[in-house]
Amino acid sequence: MKVRVKLFAVAKQAAGAEAIELDVPADAVVADVRTALLAAIPALAPAARHLMFAVDAEYAGDRAPVAAAKEIACIPPVSGG
Amino acid sequence: MKVRVKLFAVAKQAAGAEAIELDVPADAVVADVRTALLAAIPALAPAARHLMFAVDAEYAGDRAPVAAAKEIACIPPVSGG
Amino acid sequence: MARMSRLTRETIDTEDLLRRVTVPAAGAVVLFLGTVRELTAGRRTLALDYEGYPEMAERKLAELDAEARRRWPLCEVALVHRLGRLELTAASVAVAVSSPHRDAAFEAGRWLIDTLKETVPIWKQEHWADGTQEWVHPGLGAENVPPNPSEFPASSSGGAP
Amino acid sequence: MARMSRLTRETIDTEDLLRRVTVPAAGAVVLFLGTVRELTAGRRTLALDYEGYPEMAERKLAELDAEARRRWPLCEVALVHRLGRLELTAASVAVAVSSPHRDAAFEAGRWLIDTLKETVPIWKQEHWADGTQEWVHPGLGAENVPPNPSEFPASSSGGAP
Numbered sequence: 492m493k494v495r496v497k498l499f500a501v502a503k504q505a506a507g508a509e510a511i512e513l514d515v516p517a518d519a520v521v522a523d524v525r526t527a528l529l530a531a532i533p534a535l536a537p538a539a540r541h542l543m544f545a546v547d548a549e550y551a552g553d554r555a556p557v558a559a560a561k562e563i564a565c566i567p568p569v570s571g572g
Numbered sequence: 573m574k575v576r577v578k579l580f581a582v583a584k585q586a587a588g589a590e591a592i593e594l595d596v597p598a599d600a601v602v603a604d605v606r607t608a609l610l611a612a613i614p615a616l617a618p619a620a621r622h623l624m625f626a627v628d629a630e631y632a633g634d635r636a637p638v639a640a641a642k643e644i645a646c647i648p649p650v651s652g653g
Numbered sequence: 654m655a656r657m658s659r660l661t662r663e664t665i666d667t668e669d670l671l672r673r674v675t676v677p678a679a680g681a682v683v684l685f686l687g688t689v690r691e692l693t694a695g696r697r698t699l700a701l702d703y704e705g706y707p708e709m710a711e712r713k714l715a716e717l718d719a720e721a722r723r724r725w726p727l728c729e730v731a732l733v734h735r736l737g738r739l740e741l742t743a744a745s746v747a748v749a750v751s752s753p754h755r756d757a758a759f760e761a762g763r764w765l766i767d768t769l770k771e772t773v774p775i776w777k778q779e780h781w782a783d784g785t786q787e788w789v790h791p792g793l794g795a796e797n798v799p800p801n802p803s804e805f806p807a808s809s810s811g812g813a814p
Numbered sequence: 815m816a817r818m819s820r821l822t823r824e825t826i827d828t829e830d831l832l833r834r835v836t837v838p839a840a841g842a843v844v845l846f847l848g849t850v851r852e853l854t855a856g857r858r859t860l861a862l863d864y865e866g867y868p869e870m871a872e873r874k875l876a877e878l879d880a881e882a883r884r885r886w887p888l889c890e891v892a893l894v895h896r897l898g899r900l901e902l903t904a905a906s907v908a909v910a911v912s913s914p915h916r917d918a919a920f921e922a923g924r925w926l927i928d929t930l931k932e933t934v935p936i937w938k939q940e941h942w943a944d945g946t947q948e949w950v951h952p953g954l955g956a957e958n959v960p961p962n963p964s965e966f967p968a969s970s971s972g973g974a975p
Contacts, residue, residue: 497867499865499867499935499937500865500937500939500949500951501937501949501951501954501960504949504960505960534960535960537960538951538954538960541951541953541954545867545870545935548867548869548870548873549870549873562869564867564870564935566867566935567937567949567951567954568951568952568953568954569931569932569933569934569935569936569937569952570931570936570937570938570949570950570951570952571864571866571871571895571906571907571930571931571934571935571936571937571938572848572895572906572907572927572930572931572936578706580704580706580774580776581704581776581778581788581790582776582788582790582793582799585788585799586799615799616799618799619790619793619799622790622792622793626706626709626774629706629708629709629712630709630712643708645706645709645774647706647774648776648788648790648793649790649791649792649793650770650771650772650773650774650775650776650791651770651775651776651777651788651789651790651791652703652705652710652734652745652746652769652770652773652774652775652776652777653687653734653745653746653766653769653770653773653775667828667829667832668828668829671828671847675847675849675903675905676903677851677852677902677903678851678852678853679849679851679903680848680849680850680851681846681847681848681849682845682846682847682849682905683844683845683846683847683923684843684844684845684846684847685842685843685844685845685916685919685920686832686836686842686843686844686845687841687842687916688836688840688841688842688843688912689841690838690839690840690841690914691838691839692839692914741838742836742837742838742840744836744843751849753851753853755846755848755924755927758846759846759920759923759924762844762920763916763920766916
């Protein structure tokens with residue numbers, strides 16, 4: 492299935508876009524989204540283990556399923572404040 | 573010699589005045605001022621050990637001389653803030 | 654620039670304090686306000702009256718400012734204490750500090766208000782909702798405080814002992 | 815009353831925040847401001863650009879507000895984070911808390927800004943005085959950050975790899 496992943500900050504910059512469409516298995520979990528994202532944007536590889544994900548605007552672990560998600564976002568290390 | 577002692581808060585209230593003139597020895601130190609003050613205002617006796625004194629607007633210990641002081645003040649426990 | 658540590662009888666201008674401490678070298682600003690609280694140990698306050706020993710209080714504020722700058726890498730410090738009658742929610746004291754980083758700003762702000770409350774010769778008088786007044790002297794239990802004539806309006810107006 | 819924890823693209827109105835948290839039950843108000851600092855590790859900043867994931871960031875701010883109220887006896891809490899371009903000395907974030915006593919106000923204020931900086935999906939981009947830009951991602955060393963095209967204007971405009 493296709494999922495759309497919102498991108499911010501360095502991820503948006505590396506992709507040159509505010510979101511990206513990725514192909515993932517029908518039973519995909521967050522870890523699969525990460526894998527697909529890194530395949531699509533190789534420049535992000537060095538930051539891979541620091542990238543978190545949010546499903547429906549809430550932090551989600553690697554095993555969280557994404558099939559029912561309305562919104563998926565890649566969350567690089569935050570620097571607000 | 574005569575010394576004039578500024579009074580604040582509960583000390584002013586107990587004395588009914590903003591300052592009091594006290595008779596102390598010519599070589600008086602702060603401790604003598606305290607003794608004279610308590611003799612003049614017996615209502616302050618229960619608070620005696622909590623009363624501090626300032627000489628020329630600086631906290632002064634019991635042994636500080638007062639003959640050269642321009643200003644002496646009785647400082648009950650502070651409650652600003 | 655006007656002195657930044659001082660007494661006032663006017664409403665404390667917090668915008669002015671924040672403007673004074675917010676400088677390009679700062680990344681963190683901490684402002685503490687002490688405000689007139691309605692309830693203390695279940696008793697209701699109508700207002701507070703603050704009295705100070707002005708010459709000494711302003712000198713002490715300046716000393717606190719200088720000591721805080723020695724202890725922490727601060728950009729600016731501003732301390733203001735209000736005197737006179739204050740109604741509920743009014744600020745009696747403001748401590749504003751700025752620093753490149755927030756650790757120092759929080760620590761200095763906390764130290765400044767703690768030390769101010771221990772050392773600066775200012776006193777507050779409670780005006781309780783029950784009509785009584787009372788000077789507040791930490792460490793003096795009620796048994797150590799001379800009776801306040803204003804707490805006994807009947808006897809003082811009636812001339813009884 | 816308007817929501818007290820939110821994002822904004824306008825100047826943060828500190829007077830409004832202080833007014834909102836200063837209530838009769840409070841005796842202590844702590845306001846923390848994060849401001850745009852000129853120097854970071856010797857490098858000069860011209861401005862910062864803050865980007866957020868708004869839906870999630872506002873939810874996180876509301877969660878922080880609720881968690882702080884669970885942990886400390888607070889009267890009011892207001893959290894505001896600004897997005898967009900900020901010049902030197904502008905406040906990017908404001909944390910305002912009130913409590914009957916200052917211990918809780920200081921502790922909650924400190925916890926709120928620390929936790930906000932760790933968890934709320936907002937990112938800042940440095941605009942350095944040397945003309946380069948750089949997204950800030952704590953924990954990502956420079957070696958882990960993909961090259962920023964804007965740092966290499968010659969190669970990107972020249973079409974080189």
